[in-house]
Amino acid sequence: MLADEKIIESLKSQQNRKLLGIDMESYGVMAAGSEVSAPRPEALIIKGVSDxxxxxxxxAYRHYAAYASAGILRLLVEHLGL
Known part of the structure; x- marks a missing residue:
């Protein structure tokens, strides 16, 4: 689906001019959530990019990326009560 240049250009035009890439799994979760009827699920995706x-x-950086994204989740839970 994202191999379609029209979709990529649409995403770039939505204030994402510096878009470098799209995580397919994260995109799939968010796209699925936007397609369901009420009550719509809320989703939070935290992903460390390592390449x-x-x-x-x-x-080489996969473990560090996982550690860093887990650290962000921990901060959100501790400071925002998520």
Whole structure:
């Protein structure tokens, strides 16, 4: 679905001019949530990005990205009571 340039350009035109990529799983969760009838679920996605998914892709920073995203979740829970 996101291979469609019209969708990507639409996302860029919504104040996302510097869009570099879209996490497919996160996009799927948010798209599914927007398609259901009331009561609509609320979703929060926190994702650590560890590479550009290009030919240089490797797992060197995968554990750090997971640690950092878990740390953000912890801060949100502790300080905002989520």
């Amino acid at each position: 550009f998914a290009d030919s240089a892709k490797n797992d």
